[in-house]
Amino acid sequence: MHMADALITPIVGGAMFIASAKVGSHSINQIKSQLDDSKIPLMGVMGAFVFATQMINFSIPGTGSSGHLGGGMLLAAILGSNAGFLAMAAILTIQALFFADGGLLALGCNIFNLGFYTCFIAYPFIYKRILKKGYSTSRIIGASILASIVGLQLGAFSVVVQTMLSGKIELPFTTFLLLMQFIHLAIGIVEGLVTAAVINFLWKARPELIEGSDAAGNTGYSVSFKRILTLLIIATLVIGGIVSLAASGNPDGLEWALFNSLGQEERMQDGGLDQMLAVLQNKLAILPDYSFKSELAAPEQAGTSISGVIGAVITLLFVAGAGVFIKAFNGKAKKDKA
Amino acid sequence: MANITQAYYKMFILDELADKKTAIHRINPIVKIMVTVIYLLMVVSYDKYDIIGLMPLFFYPVIIMSVGDIPFKPMLAGLAIAAPLVAGVGMFNPLLDRNIVSTMFGIGISAGMLSLLALLVKCSLTVLAALLLLATTGMNKIAAALQRLHIPQIFIMQLLLTYRYISVLMGEASRVYYAYNLRAPNQKGISSKIWGSLIGLLLLRTYDRASRLYQAMKLRGFENQFFGGCLDKLQKKDIMYLLGWTGFFIIVRFINIPMLLGVFVTGVIK
Amino acid sequence: MSHHLVDFIDVSYSYLDGNKAIENLNARIHHGEAVGIVGANGAGKSTMLKLLVGILMPEQGEIRLGDLPVTKKTLSIVRQTVGFTFQDPEDQLFNITVYDDVAFGPRNYGLDEKEVEKRVVSALQTVGIEHLMHRAPYKLSGGEKRAVSIATVLSMEPNVLAMDEPTAALDPKSRRRLIELLQGFKHTKLIATHDLDLVMELCSRTIVLKDGRIEYDGPTAEIMKNTLLLEQCGLEQPLMLQGCPICRQK
Numbered sequence: 001m002h003m004a005d006a007l008i009t010p011i012v013g014g015a016m017f018i019a020s021a022k023v024g025s026h027s028i029n030q031i032k033s034q035l036d037d038s039k040i041p042l043m044g045v046m047g048a049f050v051f052a053t054q055m056i057n058f059s060i061p062g063t064g065s066s067g068h069l070g071g072g073m074l075l076a077a078i079l080g081s082n083a084g085f086l087a088m089a090a091i092l093t094i095q096a097l098f099f100a101d102g103g104l105l106a107l108g109c110n111i112f113n114l115g116f117y118t119c120f121i122a123y124p125f126i127y128k129r130i131l132k133k134g135y136s137t138s139r140i141i142g143a144s145i146l147a148s149i150v151g152l153q154l155g156a157f158s159v160v161v162q163t164m165l166s167g168k169i170e171l172p173f174t175t176f177l178l179l180m181q182f183i184h185l186a187i188g189i190v191e192g193l194v195t196a197a198v199i200n201f202l203w204k205a206r207p208e209l210i211e212g213s214d215a216a217g218n219t220g221y222s223v224s225f226k227r228i229l230t231l232l233i234i235a236t237l238v239i240g241g242i243v244s245l246a247a248s249g250n251p252d253g254l255e256w257a258l259f260n261s262l263g264q265e266e267r268m269q270d271g272g273l274d275q276m277l278a279v280l281q282n283k284l285a286i287l288p289d290y291s292f293k294s295e296l297a298a299p300e301q302a303g304t305s306i307s308g309v310i311g312a313v314i315t316l317l318f319v320a321g322a323g324v325f326i327k328a329f330n331g332k333a334k335k336d337k338a
Numbered sequence: 339m340a341n342i343t344q345a346y347y348k349m350f351i352l353d354e355l356a357d358k359k360t361a362i363h364r365i366n367p368i369v370k371i372m373v374t375v376i377y378l379l380m381v382v383s384y385d386k387y388d389i390i391g392l393m394p395l396f397f398y399p400v401i402i403m404s405v406g407d408i409p410f411k412p413m414l415a416g417l418a419i420a421a422p423l424v425a426g427v428g429m430f431n432p433l434l435d436r437n438i439v440s441t442m443f444g445i446g447i448s449a450g451m452l453s454l455l456a457l458l459v460k461c462s463l464t465v466l467a468a469l470l471l472l473a474t475t476g477m478n479k480i481a482a483a484l485q486r487l488h489i490p491q492i493f494i495m496q497l498l499l500t501y502r503y504i505s506v507l508m509g510e511a512s513r514v515y516y517a518y519n520l521r522a523p524n525q526k527g528i529s530s531k532i533w534g535s536l537i538g539l540l541l542l543r544t545y546d547r548a549s550r551l552y553q554a555m556k557l558r559g560f561e562n563q564f565f566g567g568c569l570d571k572l573q574k575k576d577i578m579y580l581l582g583w584t585g586f587f588i589i590v591r592f593i594n595i596p597m598l599l600g601v602f603v604t605g606v607i608k
Numbered sequence: 609m610s611h612h613l614v615d616f617i618d619v620s621y622s623y624l625d626g627n628k629a630i631e632n633l634n635a636r637i638h639h640g641e642a643v644g645i646v647g648a649n650g651a652g653k654s655t656m657l658k659l660l661v662g663i664l665m666p667e668q669g670e671i672r673l674g675d676l677p678v679t680k681k682t683l684s685i686v687r688q689t690v691g692f693t694f695q696d697p698e699d700q701l702f703n704i705t706v707y708d709d710v711a712f713g714p715r716n717y718g719l720d721e722k723e724v725e726k727r728v729v730s731a732l733q734t735v736g737i738e739h740l741m742h743r744a745p746y747k748l749s750g751g752e753k754r755a756v757s758i759a760t761v762l763s764m765e766p767n768v769l770a771m772d773e774p775t776a777a778l779d780p781k782s783r784r785r786l787i788e789l790l791q792g793f794k795h796t797k798l799i800a801t802h803d804l805d806l807v808m809e810l811c812s813r814t815i816v817l818k819d820g821r822i823e824y825d826g827p828t829a830e831i832m833k834n835t836l837l838l839e840q841c842g843l844e845q846p847l848m849l850q851g852c853p854i855c856r857q858k
């Protein structure tokens with residue numbers, strides 16, 4: 001359920017980026033004092049582990065679709081909220097860099113969707129509550145499954161909202177929502193089972209590794225409800241603020257508002273760029289009969305007019321030409337050297 | 339399992355490519371990160387139907403790939419991962435947005451088809467840009483740049499350790515897997531009964547090895563601080579690189595060059 | 609300086625699970641001395657070296673480098689002074705290129721890149737693996753990895769070398785080169801190994817461990833003749849002292 005760059009607008013990406021950064025810096029401040037030499041490699045290992053599990057796709061019965069584990073719950077259960085969130089952020093960053101999975105602009109979205117809900121909501125309020133009375137196999141299974149489902153449902157919902165706010169796809173909100181929630185229900189169950197299996201094993205083999213289990217001792221901090229609430233409010237304010245800033249003055253729906261705020265039409269109407277173009281046009285005077293404005297401002301026509309297609313083809317030829325030319329030049333330079 | 343190990347070897351190819359010494363590789367990593375982000379922002383800010391305007395942006399990956407001497411094949415893996423999601427979600431566009439906006443060679447082109455195509459183009463461009471950043475910069479330099487950009491140490495550490503431990507984990511995983519297979523030759527896959535303990539064991543083994551690795555790092559003076567000190571100072575060429583690309587992006591973003599070209603050519607033909 | 613002596617003073621250590629790995633260990637190693645540490649599997653050799661570099665902390669007793677005690681606070685100096693190679697070189701290599709791995713230590717001590725390069729090249733030359741400089745460590749053979757792991761330590765220019773099984777997985781030629789290399793070092797050397805021939809050639813002194821205790825500590829020449837004690841400690845005379853099996857048969 002990684003969000004992709006191509007599906008979001010810069011504003012949504014930016015807002016989520018800020019929100020994730022805020023949560024991240026909160027986490028860093030929380031764990032700074034208690035990073036010891038055994039925890040650091042554990043964070044790295046858990047990160048690597050979840051990274052690997054995210055690369056395994058399994059098919060979801062009855063849907064013809066496939067999914068992969070999120071891993072946020074596992075990270076939280078073993079590392080605690082803050083370290084878990086940071087580990088998740090690192091995993092997603094590496095994926096964005098190495099596989100462009102998710103993407104750099106959508107990184108904030110992904111960190112929030114996969115890390116925040118699991119580490120800061122499902123873990124403290126569901127998982128920990130259930131295990132408050134102590135660890136036992138059945139409690140671990142119950143807590144893992146329930147927390148995984150809730151975490152993923154929230155994450156999936158978040159994906160839908162972000163996609164819709166970006167307005168790049170036509171799928172109606174409710175259809176998309178139902179689809180996503182349903183698929184992630186299935187993934188959530190599998191995720192819960194895997195999480196439970198791993199935690200159960202660790203709890204028996206090396207209880208000291210599990211954050212908050214008796215053997216790990218009291219680590220001196222707990223995630224309080226108030227703190228989570230504050231975080232959520234901050235995140236909401238940041239996102240809301242940025243989104244509404246962009247949306248103001250555009251009556252025709254948030255979707256289009258977001259879009260147009262960076263799109264061309266609005267800028268055209270400002271006059272500034274428009275005038276500049278007009279001046280440019282007059283100066284160049286190559287195409288006196290064609291108005292830039294009408295061509296540029298109506299992408300639907302622009303996209304399909306014959307001249308548009310021809311222009312696109314020519315541009316691509318230029319691109320290919322440049323590539324071939326540089327390659328040839330490089331090859332020659334290498335030969336000359338040898 | 340074999341797939342994962344392969345994927346992981348492929349993963350390091352990009353980082354190894356970063357060892358080259360071409361003009362692009364020598365550009366300051368901070369500048370490269372900035373150019374990449376600006377490029378990404380430009381790409382996703384295009385109108386959802388505007389395929390033609392996007393075309394000049396292909397210059398960027400093509401030039402980086404040819405000047406940076408980066409082969410195209412490793413990039414495909416990234417595209418293979420990202421494209422299905424985008425295609426899957428965008429698939430509905432042609433079905434739902436059926437406004438015929440034009441006919442070409444007798445086939446009606448709907449707005450939804452256009453927007454799907456635009457999505458796919460944007461997906462390819464963003465994927466290429468991200469992968470090229472890594473392939474021309476490398477993980478260590480990116481980490482060093484992040485440090486300069488005041489990203490907290492703890493996060494950079496976590497990033498680097500996770501990256502390093504991925505290879506440890508994969509190594510352990512393939513050993514566990516082969517050891518299992520050698521003694522259970524007739525089974526298909528790993529029996530679900532021992533999934534939990536197998537994965538758990540894998541985790542423990544990896545953790546133990548990771549701890550030893552971490553100790554080895556500490557033995558050589560590692561103090562939970564990343565010393566990316568090998569970043570060069572900003573030079574004239576870096577600034578020019580930044581300004582050059584930014585200028586190019588802005589020009590093609592606000593002047594629809596292919597459209598101009600097309601109009602010009604068709605005008606001449608007429 | 610503080611590196612003239614290495615002192616183990618009544619050191620004991622047990623692992624988390626209660627396994628007593630080292631018991632009341634006393635030893636003083638002088639500057640420039642080469643000491644072989646031998647003993648059966650599980651005798652405590654690796655543990656002893658790990659205690660020296662502070663990977664493990666003794667539960668009782670003290671380890672000193674001259675007048676510098678090995679404690680959490682002194683670790684940074686201790687680790688600059690003592691170069692340690694792991695039993696498994698895999699545990700030591702984690703960078704993308706051999707160069708980066710060898711440069712890792714010097715960089716951490718804040719040397720500038722020119723000095724780092726000088727050290728890396730000279731360390732690689734010493735071990736004879738300059739040609740591997742740009743390779744990826746995880747793609748090397750076992751013996752090549754071993755050589756790199758030694759180079760990673762040499763680049764830090766330590767005064768004391770502590771090596772855990774340095775000749776394991778080396779081919780005869782590389783082993784020979786390593787022995788010559790180590791003979792050339794004026795450092796203090798502690799070498800934990802099962803390769804008794806190596807000990808014969810390299811170390812004037814030998815410490816024999818059995819179940820975490822010192823069973824013998826003295827001149828190498830003497831212990832190698834004492835077949836009875838060697839056998840009690842799960843060891844065997846070095847091949848070079850055993851006579852030729854082929855000649856004996858014929």
Ligand SMILES: Nc1ncnc2c1ncn2[C@@H]1O[C@H](COP(=O)(O)OP(=O)(O)OP(=O)(O)O)[C@@H](O)[C@H]1O
Binds near residue numbers: 624
């Ligand atoms: N991580 C550990 N946890 C618990 N016990 C351990 C651990 N590592 C080693 N031991 C135990 O400590 C004892 C000494 O181990 P050590 O590794 O020092 O042996 P060694 O002499 O190096 O053996 P080898 O020749 O096989 O390398 C052994 O009994 C071993 O089982």
Ligand SMILES: [Mg+2]
Binds near residue numbers: 653654695772
């Ligand atoms: Mg050992």
